Amino acid sequence: MDDIEGVLKGQNIAYFSMEIGLSNEIPTYAGGLGILAGDTIRSAADLKVPLVAVTLVCNKGYFKQVLEDSGSQHEQKEEWVPAHFMTLLPPEVSVNIRGKDVKVRAWLYNCKSLTGGCVPILFLDTNVEGNSEEDRGITDYLYGGDQRYRLKQEIVLGIGGVRMLEALNFKIRKYHMNEGHSSLLALELLKRNGLKVTDVKESCIFTTHTPVEAGHDKFDYGLVEELITDRKDLEVLRKFGGEDRLNMSLLALNLSNYINGVTKRHSLISQELFPGYKIQSITNGVHSYTWTSPYFRELYDRYLPGWANEPELLVRVGGIPDDEIWAAHRSAKRALIDEVNRETGVGMDYETLTIGFARRMTEYKRPTLIFSDLERLRKVNNMGRMQLVFAGQAHPRDEAGKGLIREIFRYIEELKGEMKIVFLENYDMEMAAKLVSGVDLWLNTPQRPYEASGTSGMKAAHNGVVNFSVLDGWWIEGWIEGVTGWAIGPEPDEEFSDEECMACEINDLYNKLYYIIVPMYYDRKDEWFKLINNSIGMIAYYFNSHRMMRRYVTNAYL
Template sequence: MEDSFQGVLKGQKIAYFSMEIGLRNEIPTYAGGLGVLAGDTIRSASDLNIPLVAVTLVSNKGYFRQSLDASGSQTEQTEEWDPSHLMTKMQQEVSVKIQDRDVKIQAWHYNCKSLTGGCVPIIFLDTNVEGNSWEDRGITDFLYGGEHPYRLRQEIVLGIGGVRMLEALGFKIRKYHMNEGHSSLLALELLKRNGKDPTKVKDLCIFTTHTPVEAGHDKFDYGLVEDLIRDKNEVEILRRFGGADRFNTSLFALNLSNYVNGVTKRHSRVSSELFPGYSIQAITNGVHSYTWTSPFFRQLFDRYLPGWANEPELLVRIGGIPDDEIWEAHWNAKKALIDEVNKRTDAGMDYETLTIGFARRMTEYKRATLILSDLERLRKVNRRGRIQLIFAGKAHPHDEAGKQLIRDIFKTIETLRNEIKIVFLENYDMDLAAKMVSGVDLWLNTPTRPYEASGTSGMKAAHNGVVNFSILDGWWIEGWIEGVTGWSIGPQLEEHLSVEEARLSELDDLYNKLYYIIVPMYYDRKDEWFKLINNSIGMVAYYFNSHRMMRRYVTHAYL
């Protein structure tokens, strides 16, 4: 029977709102994990025929293109793009009130189509409309650009403008799903449409939080709120549901949603501690299996596990595929990555060396440089068996500490130039991510606990038989079986250590496991490494995919 929820939802749509959505490199409307997850959500909804419509901003000038000089100093260039080359401009226009101005909004329509016949329409909101002031025309220019006034304008356009645009386009909406708090002002619009009855609005709203730290939740001073939203009654509603001192978008969404979830089991517990008194469920993230599986493994799975792309649970039967064919698929993916590295750099990396990958947003808590903390111990690991390291990632333009991490990696590259091959690849994007998660041998993740809400790059790696080596945080707590699906780094969950004690424990564990377990196994006990490759696919990828995630959203939140 076809896996479809279309009939169950009686033709109504789930409206999925996200500030960023990552669909493809040519549409630079994503900054990182949140947007890429949104893209995977949409792809799975399309595959499963879930009646979703997505709403986001057009981000005419993108996030940014990263350039790095010889010292690793990052500069940013705009990524201007023309939506008319890929999308259809809709005739309908709506407006929102910002200060005393009516700001016009137009929409671009893009269809995310599936080979299953499913299709999710995506509505890109755009204020670059004739009749708007130059300032207002720029509201939808930069993803996460500017200071608080710019961000709040964007959130007014996304939340309030998004609801109005869906109505203008004729969509009948059953539920509104807020992917993070950026779109929470949609609940303000729904209150106005439902007699200011919070019970009715709660029945319509779903809120997914991705932020495990207090500072990560958007908060706006009421002086700014009152300047941009001049209606006193509306501001009173924001104070009532969004906090008396400052307008907290996440709190507003929490108070006006009947279903709230974190993105892993641990994250839901952490969020419940951040917001005591609220019921916060857990739906663990997943990744779109077909998108993040290399062409070499796709061909293999198509041959031995037909139907796997729309039923990733079939990956549990990986044991039926001969080891030599699995190794060949991995080898080809690794060769493609190493060739790309050597084309971009003068690193001269080779195919035989154990290759370790680290790629994600460059920010302090993700600790890209943890593995480089003790170079003598790293040299010792390399003498035990050669290793090579590939880094990539962007630092937010205002994150000076994140930019320093990149410079620190470049400094280490120079220090170890004739000993260990290390590269940092410029301008990390979805295409490079796909090559990295499939082409390395070992995927490294070293966040400070408990700041990793989920993380999804390790799930992508697992789809390609790449073994995870990670701090026990986020999704890895659920995917980890020591020595079976990969390895943990540092203290176990029940251990409560000081920050410095935890760091020392992590460093010891990281270097010791590389030296005594991982490197010897890779070079000397390939049969054991094959088991880890198989288990990564059959015990991790089969579960940590967005098809499973979306079925959970349907049964727990959408119905």
């Protein structure tokens, strides 16, 4: 408890997130949102920002991905034991669900930094003696179950989280909602402030990550009335969360003074989705030290001392000899290729241009775009060999996403003997770190405008890996054609129909591979070195979570 007592000397920012990615051993994350939350917390600890994080324990994890030879995905439980990593705190609080009290306890995990900073993370848990069997399972699975299960989780996170902070005597200056899952905390704050909306808005910050209307959590009021039985609460929710359905993002928007999207483009899209609200932008970043391979860490330590806590020093990468940068990249690539060959036996080699694509498998990410025209792909490969590494999980209920994995496996089979292509099973943080540092080219092909931010390309840039991406999300801000990498398809302000845009993207993808990228990689290494240097000095120095956290402090927290 010493660490908590130290933090309690001042006011804290309470950071609420449904998922937080800390390590493979604590599988309380599903993808980008959770990884971002973990990076946010790590940077807050490094910078000694007085933050306390609140999430759910999800002791049965998200799921472990198992793939058949055909590419069919199966999900297995990924249970873990909180007591192996955390301390159970004494207080219990309760939340009312379906007219009865559900007990909530909290596990404490301290995220400590070498700078001496520490961010306590509270993992809320309903597996408490006295709760019914059903209620004990509310905090079991991340994004598990149906709408009823999800709303119960959001009651525990938002309302239970505020009550737990109070029980632990935290003095909270601001409540930061990382996406709308925790927005019921605003309902709790309204009750505590005698329904003074101005006071609550002054206390709340809302970061939205979703660029499409369908992606925001909405609940039918029949279900809401079943789980939240207080009539006054229901009146408040209808007033601030929508008359027809409870829209958790709308609730957060109406009760927050500071609202932001996660890139400049995303803020503009969010403004169109929710006209009448002032939506700022703070572009995401990644935790530099976490996502830099050991080989580049050693190099940066030698030439740019202090870079880990001042990533802006990476702008001085020009002072590092090219041959040492190339040696660091070669070591990271060797580590990845060795791992791929151990896992798959595919026989990839160290010299071939290696392209990586790893992210959640869902339709708008379009992981199969590179296979749109196999004859053109073969033509590129015959001119200069390529090998492809894929990874990613589909949500258990996303049948289309699962279908994409099977489709990639069919292409792997069809191109067997011509191109070495693998799909790695059970994509997690450890695998992501090897992929973003070990490939030569990072491919990203989202359908515009559905990529709110994306951060994998930022991680790749920290390791001198070059980006090749559709102009959406963060890449609009990081892209300088032929200098920091390459774009796929039209610029954001160019007007195309969906069909025209797709045709343009496919042409650009193959043409740039054939005429620019493959020849440069094999025949003009001096030009490739410039791109590696620019990835570090013009992307990594800026697109990091230290810069992001400083923006949150000055724009939202103070």
